[in-house]
Amino acid sequence: MASKPALIAEALLEDLGIDGIPDLRAVASALNVGIEEADVESFDGALVRVKGSTEGLIAVRQTIRELGKKNFTIAHELGHLLLPGHDESTVCLAGEVETWDSGLPKQELEANEFAGELLVPTKSLVKLLSGNAPSFDLIESLARTFSASLTATAYRFVEVTTQACAVVWSEQGTPKWFVRSDEFTHWIRLREKLDARTLAADCFGGQVIVPNTQEKVAAAAWLTEAVPDDAKILEHTRCVPSYSGALTLLWLPRPLSSDAWQDDTLTELNSDDFGLHRKTWPWKRR
């Protein structure tokens, strides 16, 4: 089920009669919200509102470089304006917008959920995904279509795709948050230094150039659970030096359980394991 903020963004688009790619400024104008670019340093976005109405003013930091990120910030502030329980004006710091770190305050996470759905609506995204294999080339093209940032589009892509994918945001050599599709049943290691076998680690390693293509890397380098060293995962990483970060798309075209390591397990099976005299569990190494 879609989250409550996403449902409210969807209901807003429906109420405004927007059935394609939304024009964010038209949405704001329909709500009687003004948008101003502000010469500020200590926050990315702010909302001043008239209590009990949708009327307000949004300030967005003018030095945000990417249009997609600026749009996300505006959509995030609209979330604060429209979501239940967000009754006050807000000032949002750089680390609170366009991030899905579970340590963020609930209201900031909700505003990010809202912004994701408002900028990249599920209905429109699903239509554009049909049959395309997960890659950053696809996500970049979607980001241009929706005038959204790469991070927000990657996040939305993973929420909607039926492939086993995850997106990981790393900062200063450490994975900070990830989001995964329902089909990706594994957990990513967070808050520990990136494994040197990952491409993302090379974004922080100095001299190595990170390939612009998907590469097979050791699944064990990313996942928390024990998997054999030869189990592979497809990694596609974009270094984002301006934010000291790296955005990674992980994809498992086949479930890990059908890979070579499961064949190893099968060789252990013995018909005695299924009888009344069973002494060991079949998957325990003897």
Added chain:
Amino acid sequence: MSKSTDKRFEAINRLLETLLGPVEDWTGDELDQFLAKAGVDMDAASRNLYDRVNDIAGGYRGRNEDIPQPVAELLRQMRPPDLPTSDPEVAKTAARKWIVNLRRPKPQLAVAQLAYAFRNKKAQIASKDKAVLEDLETKLKNRKRSDER
């Protein structure tokens, strides 16, 4: 609109009629307007009413009795959209209701109130940027004033 026939309210009804005229003739919009002018926050009042009715329903639940149908119906109709639900259809309907209610033209409170939660982050905001925020507040206040004229 209809008046209570309870004898305890007779004096109040007489006073209201003298002050306001026959309230039975008022439309819902006129009542909304009147309450807004009196400074009543209808959303907060509705939420308070829901909570009160929910307490009454809780009494029945506690005694393992059926909730009277009018009480259950009132709860259903007044259900705040921010209450959690695991039913996707209820969640979708609640989201739609929330947006429709937000966008419905409402009489403004007697004095437009700006909300200032960002003052909680005062320590993290540069003084130059605080001036920008104050300027934003002033702009919105001026816009409200010129709308009201």
